[in-house]
Amino acid sequence: MVRAPFYDKNGVKKGAWSAEEDEKLRSYIQRFGHWNWRELPKYAGLERCGKSCRLRWMNYLRPEVKHGSFTEEEDALILKLHQAYGNRWSMIAASLPGRTDNEIKNQWHSRLKARANRNPTSSTDQSQSGSMSTHSLDGEAESIHIDIPPNMILESSALSPTATTSSTVELSSSNMILGTSALSPMTPSTVELSSASPVFDSVYTPNLSVEGGGTENVHLPSCLSGMYEDGSGGDFWSEPFVAEKDVPPPYEIYDDAYAMDLLFYQMMHGDQPNFFPY
DNA sequence: AACGTGTTCAACCGCGTGGGC
């Protein structure tokens, strides 16, 4: 359902992604993170542009991305949020964990827009109240309670544990995102590069210009250094990442992810980090 | 079975924004 693969005049591959490319990108990001989208394809052994890699990861490969059709509750929430925010898909997506802005945009254009046009006042008159009703496609009315304070989206974020939560937590973005895993507020692949965690900053983001390709600019916290120097992670700074031969089997990838999850969790809770829990 | 039309959705493209120099 997508463009057939082809190469543009600069030799950059475009069009549909192959399973092999997906695996290369997934493996690379799960091991090293997305430290620089523009440089990433070179190191991951991909002939794509960084933009394409970013899109593929964000919209399809991220572990937390939910695939499959939207539920009636999700549709109702999109309709409601679209009333409030218009075509600001990323803002809407922030309230639907596992759904991407692209998916939501597609859902809107292919299904919900028509529904909204058919029933333009279904949520407008209740936009400031605590509940809304919507109508399923077969005409059967249903009511969904979603308490969304007017400032909820702006104030809450996955990185804001102090964000206000309402009593209807099941549809509060802050709670939904933070609650995606009992252990892990979010997978490392998504958040490890954010500025929220000094530990991850130290691991991935400083001095990433890779000048000289050496390791002297990398300031791993001493407690972390073993994780990336024991050979299991490869030499990021000197070796281009070759997924086919270099990727550990999936359980190793997820063990790393688990370790980072645990580390993040411990940092967030002020616990003494335990870097090798297993 | 063959064809035409509508729908879906992954991917592309251009632009705006923010940070660094």
Next chain:
DNA sequence: AGCCCACGCGGTTGAACACGT
């Protein structure tokens, strides 16, 4: 202040698929 770069966002595209004739 101005420029450059990287990133993220939203609009658009196009091929596969579904469905009707």
